[in-house]
Amino acid sequence: MLRIMVREGRSEDFGSATELLNSVWPHRVGSERGLRHAADAAPANAHRRYWAAEDDGKLVGWATAAIEYQSAERPGFLEASVAPESRKAGLGTALLERCEAHLAGLGVTTVLSTTTAEEASQKLATAHGFRHTNTTRISGVDPRTIEPRSAPPGVDLRPLASLNPRKMYELDAEAMLDVPGEVAMDDVSFEQWLEDYWRHPDTDLDASVAAVIDDRPVAFSHLRIAPGGRAVTDMTGTLRDYRGRGLALLVKRATLVNAAKRGVELVSTENDETNGPMLRVNENLGYRPIGSTLTWSRP
Numbered sequence: 462m463l464r465i466m467v468r469e470g471r472s473e474d475f476g477s478a479t480e481l482l483n484s485v486w487p488h489r490v491g492s493e494r495g496l497r498h499a500a501d502a503a504p505a506n507a508h509r510r511y512w513a514a515e516d517d518g519k520l521v522g523w524a525t526a527a528i529e530y531q532s533a534e535r536p537g538f539l540e541a542s543v544a545p546e547s548r549k550a551g552l553g554t555a556l557l558e559r560c561e562a563h564l565a566g567l568g569v570t571t572v573l574s575t576t577t578a579e580e581a582s583q584k585l586a587t588a589h590g591f592r593h594t595n596t597t598r599i600s601g602v603d604p605r606t607i608e609p610r611s612a613p614p615g616v617d618l619r620p621l622a623s624l625n626p627r628k629m630y631e632l633d634a635e636a637m638l639d640v641p642g643e644v645a646m647d648d649v650s651f652e653q654w655l656e657d658y659w660r661h662p663d664t665d666l667d668a669s670v671a672a673v674i675d676d677r678p679v680a681f682s683h684l685r686i687a688p689g690g691r692a693v694t695d696m697t698g699t700l701r702d703y704r705g706r707g708l709a710l711l712v713k714r715a716t717l718v719n720a721a722k723r724g725v726e727l728v729s730t731e732n733d734e735t736n737g738p739m740l741r742v743n744e745n746l747g748y749r750p751i752g753s754t755l756t757w758s759r760p
């Protein structure tokens with residue numbers, strides 16, 4: 462018999478919440494310091510809240526709900542996670558209901574969510590009126606298998622740390638507009654972007670590489686490494702005018718070579734299954750599918 466309690470999540474929970482999230486979500490690259498940073502960096506108008514489910518003092522469930530402040534549409538977002546050994550006891554529903562009530566109180570009309578691909582997760586989402594919109598393919602590669610290549614004439618490969626963050630922001634903002642998804646991530650201010658990506662404690666600005674042409678970064682790949690060596694290339698993007706020249710392949714390759722130098726043995730990446738160009742780049746680098754997650758919307 463579970464002795465369960467659902468309560469507001471607190472910053473003291475972030476360590477156990479990270480462990481829980483990293484075990485529930487396939488290949489998640491998360492850290493306690495990253496969760497803390499994201500909580501501190503969320504703007505007030507995100508209204509972000511957390512809930513924790515405890516069984517006899519042990520954290521067995523975690524959920525969050527907020528306004529998606531990176532999109533001009535300002536949809537709500539919620540996500541609930543329950544430890545495998547504590548499932549089928551109503552915890553997912555209890556956590557989801559806390560999230561839904563919070564977002565309803567904020568007057569949100571569209572709610573987005575992410576689930577694992579497990580049947581039970583899909584059933585719960587469907588039962589709460591969510592519609593499956595996108596599938597995210599998780600792929601992985603051992604970066605030690607990647608051969609370095611030199612850049613063609615006129616292209617410099619540079620670590621992000623050596624570049625002007627404002628120019629990187631402009632590049633990222635343009636590329637983000639073309640990432641497939643239910644809503645566009647089209648409204649991130651420079652200051653917020655600095656917090657969310659540039660100053661994220663797991664971002665490795667020395668290992669992440671950009672291609673620079675005429676003093677302008679035109680393509681980049683962003684590497685995040687959590688304590689323990691779990692790593693992910695979070696975002697790769699090329700300015701529209703520079704696509705189709707092999708630049709994404711070049712920067713992602715250079716970033717993976719740097720990851721191998723850091724001792725990383727598996728780098729994951731997450732892509733919408735309709736993102737043809739990005740999946741092709743990954744295929745060229747030897748990434749193999751290792752999992753998937755699903756995204757949902759209501760209505």
Ligand SMILES: CC(C)(COP(=O)(O)OP(=O)(O)OC[C@H]1O[C@@H](n2cnc3c(N)ncnc32)[C@H](O)[C@@H]1OP(=O)(O)O)[C@@H](O)C(=O)NCCC(=O)NCCS
Pocket residue numbers: 636637639640641680695696697698699700703704705706707708709710711731732733736737738739741742745
């Ligand atoms: C994905 C992206 C980074 C690719 O940048 P790029 O510099 O044009 O990439 P490259 O030139 O190195 O390689 C593109 C590959 O995709 C292929 N390609 C192009 N359009 C394609 C399509 N519609 N379907 C399948 N493959 C396609 C190209 O032929 C090339 O493969 P090849 O070298 O085997 O011929 C760029 O399109 C972009 O910035 N998109 C928006 C941001 C994004 O979605 N990032 C990924 C988020 S997870």
